[in-house]
Amino acid sequence: MKAGIVGLPNVGKSTLFNCLSNAKAQSANFPFCTIEPNIGVVNVPDPRLQKLEELVNPERVMPATVEIVDIAGLVKGASKGEGLGNQFLANIRETDAILHVLRCFNNDNIVHVDGSVDPIRDKETIDIELQLKDLDTVEKKLDKVKRAAKTGNKEAQKEEAVLLKLKAGLEAGKSVRAIEFTEDEDKEFVKPAQLITDKPVMYVCNVDENAAVNGNDYVDQVREAVKDENAEVLVLAVGTEADITELDDYEERQMFLADIGLDEPGSAKLIRSAYKLLNQQTYFTAGVKEVRAWTINIGATAPQAAGVIHTDFEKGFIRAEVIGYDDYVTFGSEAKVKEAGKMRVEGKSYVVKDGDVMHFLFNV
Numbered sequence: 001m002k003a004g005i006v007g008l009p010n011v012g013k014s015t016l017f018n019c020l021s022n023a024k025a026q027s028a029n030f031p032f033c034t035i036e037p038n039i040g041v042v043n044v045p046d047p048r049l050q051k052l053e054e055l056v057n058p059e060r061v062m063p064a065t066v067e068i069v070d071i072a073g074l075v076k077g078a079s080k081g082e083g084l085g086n087q088f089l090a091n092i093r094e095t096d097a098i099l100h101v102l103r104c105f106n107n108d109n110i111v112h113v114d115g116s117v118d119p120i121r122d123k124e125t126i127d128i129e130l131q132l133k134d135l136d137t138v139e140k141k142l143d144k145v146k147r148a149a150k151t152g153n154k155e156a157q158k159e160e161a162v163l164l165k166l167k168a169g170l171e172a173g174k175s176v177r178a179i180e181f182t183e184d185e186d187k188e189f190v191k192p193a194q195l196i197t198d199k200p201v202m203y204v205c206n207v208d209e210n211a212a213v214n215g216n217d218y219v220d221q222v223r224e225a226v227k228d229e230n231a232e233v234l235v236l237a238v239g240t241e242a243d244i245t246e247l248d249d250y251e252e253r254q255m256f257l258a259d260i261g262l263d264e265p266g267s268a269k270l271i272r273s274a275y276k277l278l279n280q281q282t283y284f285t286a287g288v289k290e291v292r293a294w295t296i297n298i299g300a301t302a303p304q305a306a307g308v309i310h311t312d313f314e315k316g317f318i319r320a321e322v323i324g325y326d327d328y329v330t331f332g333s334e335a336k337v338k339e340a341g342k343m344r345v346e347g348k349s350y351v352v353k354d355g356d357v358m359h360f361l362f363n364v
Contacts, residue, residue, distance in 0.1 A: 001066070001067065001096045001097075001278040001280060001295075002039070002067040002068070002069050002094065002095045002096055002097075002278075003066065003067070003068055003069070003095060003096065003097045003098070003099050003274040003277060003278060004068075004069040004071045004091065004092050004094075004095035004097070004098055004099065005017055005068060005069065005070050005071060005099045005101060005204075006071050006092060006098055006099070006100050006101070006126060007100060007101035007102065007103075007122070007126065008103070008112075008113050008114075008122050008125065008126065009113050010103070010110055010111060010112065010113060011101050011102060011103040011122065011206060012101055012103065012206040012238040012239070013070060013071070013101050014070055015238050015239065015242050016101060016204065016206070016236070016238045016241075016267075016270075017038075017040065017068060017070035018242065019238060019241045019242045019245055019267055020040065020042050020068055020267050020270070020271065021040045021042065021068075038069055038070040038071070038091075039067060039068070039069050039070075040067070040068050040069075040070075041065045041066075041067055041068075042065060042066055042067075042068055042271055043063040043064070043065055043271075044063060044064040044065060044066055044271055044272060044275050044282070044293070045063075045264075045268040045271060045272060046063060046064065046272075046282065046293060048282075048284070048325055048355060049061060049063055049284070049291065049293050051329055052284060052286050052291045052328070052357070053291050055286075055328070055329070055332055055333065056286050056287070056288065056291050056333075057288070058286070058287065058288055058289060058290050058291045059288065059289050059290065060289075060290050060291075061290070061291050061292070062290060062291070062292040062293065063293050064275070064280075064282050064293040064294065064295045065295070066271060066274055066275050066278065066280075068099075068271075068274065069091060069094075069095055071091045071092055071095075089130075089133050089196070092130075092196055093194065093196060095199065096199065096278050097199055097200045097201070097202070097274065097277040097278050098199050098200070098201040098202070099201075099202050099204055099270070099274060099277075100123065100126065100201055100202070100203050100204065101204045101206055101238075102119040102122055102123060102203060102204065102205055102206065102218075102222060103117055103119060103122065103206055104117075104119050104205040104206055104207045104211070104215075104216060104218035104219050104222065104235075105117070105206060105207050105208040105211070105216075105218075106208075107208070117218070119205070119218050119221060119222050120221055120222070120225050123203070123222070123225065123226075127173075127175060127197070128173070130175070130196045130197050131170050131173065131174075131175060131197055132170075133196055134166075134170055134176060134195040134196055134197050134198075135167065135170040135171065137193065137195060138163055138166045138167050138170065138193070138195070139167065141163055141193065142160070142163045142164070142167065145159050145160050145163060146160060158185075158188075158189070159188075159189050162181065162185050162188075162189040162190065163189070165179065165181070166179065166190070166193075166195075170197075175197035175198075175229075176190065176195045176197040176198035177197060177198050177199070177200070177201070177229065177230075178228065178229060200231075200277050200278075200279075201229070201231050201277075202231060202232045202233075202234060202273055202274070202277050203222055203226055203231060203232070203233045203234070204234050204236055204270065205218065205219045205222055205233060205234065205235050205236065206236060206237070206238045207219065207235055207236070207237050208237060208239070208240075209237050209239070209240045209260055211235065211237065212235065212236075212237035212240060212260050212261070212262060212266070213235075213260065213261040213262065214235075215235045219233070219235055232273055232277070234266070234269065234270055234273060235266070236266040236267070236270060237260070237266065240260065241265055241266055241267050243256070244256050244257065244265055245265075245267070253265075275295075279297055279298050280295050280296065280297060280298065281295075281296060281297075281298050281352075281354040282294065282295060282296075282354060282355065283296060283305055283352050283353075283354070283355070283356045283357070283358050284325070284355070284356070284357045284358070285309075285357070285358060285359065286328070286334070286357050294308050294309065295308065296308055296352060298354075299351060300351070300352050301348065301349060301350060301351055301352065302317065302319075302320040302322075302346050302347070302348060302349075302350040302351075302352060302358075302360075303317040303348050304352075305320075305352045305358065306320065306360040306362065309360070312362065312364045313360050313362045315362075315364060316362040316363045316364040317348060317360065317362050318361045318362055318363055319345055319346065319347055319360075319361050320345070320346045320347075320350065320358050320359065320360050320361070321343055321344070321345060321346075321358065321359040321360075321361070322343070322344045322345075322346050322350070322356050322357070322358050323337050323342065323343050323344075323356070323357040323358075324342070324353070324355070324356065324357075325355035325356065325357060326355075327340075327342045328357050334357075
């Protein structure tokens with residue numbers, strides 16, 4: 001699962017990407033690796049993992065990760081191939097969620113591609129290009145479906161109705177995620193179309209240091225503009241965050257953060273928010289060899305969670321022994337949790353909760 005950083009040129013996308021890639025949000029080392037020049041695998045900061053490490057004292061600790069993609073700056077006309085438009089749109093189509101960076105700071109030394117700072121205009125520029133690309137996709141599908149619908153094919157007629165609704169919405173300047181469909185329509189026709197503006201989005205308002213805690217007028221404008229989108233708005237002083245990540249000493253970083261009124265780097269919040277945006281959550285395995293955070297989709301069952309470790313675990317799943325994270329911390333060890341009768345045995349239908357500490361029994 002990947003989250004793609006998008007925005008106009010010079011809004012702070014690459015600085016943010018580099019900042020995430022070097023994020024030393026915890027005192028522990030914060031590894032990062034580049035799969036391709038523009039894809040980074042970043043650890044998800046999780047204080048629960050540190051607590052389990054203290055209690056278990058394992059040989060190694062493995063955090064959950066999220067993939068972040070730095071996508072080339074978009075310009076007007078990208079949907080028609082202007083600038084790096086085709087590359088941009090191909091890259092964004094491969095991501096599962098969008099981190100839309102908006103410039104919300106004044107600085108005469110950093111040129112704005114449109115000559116002035118206006119985050120709402122910038123947002124609309126990108127929205128329009130993505131909507132135009134989706135409209136092109138919908139119209140092509142519609143041409144094919146209409147022919148089948150005319151022959152009386154009931155399924156094609158249903159799909160035609162959904163595509164016409166999509167077309168009307170996109171032509172009216174709406175993103176797909178803002179167009180209402182029934183659950184069945186969404187599952188059968190909208191999701192399989194893999195439209196760009198259907199992807200979940202988070203707006204990252206890049207501010208200067210003075211606005212890092214409370215935001216500014218630009219941020220207020222963004223919040224007002226996206227209030228109907230059901231999207232998170234995150235305020236981040238990207239330049240300041242970059243300065244913080246340059247500091248090698250943990251104590252120095254904490255002092256720097258305290259000086260500007262933050263209790264943790266904004267990059268840590270962003271990584272966690274991106275993880276949630278991708279509809280992901282964490283369960284843990286805890287033993288002397290390894291304490292590890294495993295990534296699963298929200299709503300995953302116990303066998304599906306087991307399958308993340310190894311496909312054989314899912315195929316031969318018998319049952320799962322489950323300890324709630326809070327119970328593990330309260331009693332301090334697996335043995336004491338068992339003594340207190342707080343370990344549960346769950347079967348195939350169990351839906352895993354975020355933070356569950358699990359052990360699987362399987363037979364292959």
